[in-house]
Amino acid sequence: MTSLNTAKNELRARLVQARRELSTEDRAAFTAAVRKHLESELTASMTVAAYWPLDSEPGGADFVPWLKEHVSRVLLPISGKNGTLTFAEYRGKEAMHESPLGLNEPQGPSFDSSVLAECDLVLAPAMAVDAKGNRMGKGGGYYDRALEPLPHGKPPVFAMVYPAELVDELPTEDHDRKVDAAVTAEGITCF
Template identity: 35%
Template sequence: MHPTLAINEDHSVHPIVTKTGLRAELLARRAAMPSETRSGAARPIRDALLSVPEVEMAGTIAAYVSIGDEPDTRSLLFALWKRGAYVLVPRLLPDGDLDWASYEGPDSLVPGARGCLESSEPPRGPGAVASADVVLVPAVAVDRTGVRLGRGGGSYDRALARVGPAILTAALLYDGELVDSVPAEPHDQRVRAVVTPARGLVRLG
């Protein structure tokens, strides 16, 4: 199926679309997005998250350093850190799993695998994400039941499988990337909320 047919005007997904086709369409849309739209997404996402009760009360927050066309998280990371939260960011391991280390301000970030920035602080192990009170993850799309479409590597599915059922897990998206359905596979780990520039935090499920 041609990827331009995947998403309808109302953001519903064609019922026979594959993950590969949906991912390709949404990444193409991000690439074509005006730079001011991308840059303008960071502040409302940050401000919405900073006012979420679970985030306000969290002692430890697992987040990530955005790359490429993802909604920018750098100001969010800095704000969480300045507020006093213990912020963990991932480090991609050779087997595709995620290790975690503390974010200690912008100067603690160094180039890592596959063009990602990671913390220069000592790694705490893949299981460190289980200690987080809130977990923020990247996504290309999420559906209204929480099924998350990532980049296809499975790293965050492995990480989310270690997170307890009462923990807020939220994906950061651009407007229009919360869709009616995403093709699901047995290993997929659902998120419990998304955050978009226009809608703020939307709880799912």
């Protein structure tokens, strides 16, 4: 188990460094391409659970406002002290605040992760996704726990990753939750 955790942590460190080394132009091109691919999946009546991308994460700083222009409702995570996520509706930038973890989180009424079953699509953060749909997050297990009770594909779970982060194989553990698709600049890859 320790060697698996070490392998995951070393891979995460390399991926974070690679993200930081991307040029502003490459990030902008990626963001535009990902949004174009996602837009073909979105309808005005949808409820989508998403996340607010940080610094070098795929999606861009204004991803959530962009998403809200294309769907009816956007739910964003709130990180709990016990490693769980609750979700609250995005009600504009003025209703966001910075959490103790440095994340942009919504204020207002929140719901436990069972609300994800009511969504039409879940966009989960990822450091990488492999050819079998295994998702590697940042290591806290928040999303693995939140997604665990959902049946595969209901709702579909997509991860946004840079092209080099769609890999052949990732080190996995039994609790790791797979995704249904990965969105890159090249398109949407379903598993």
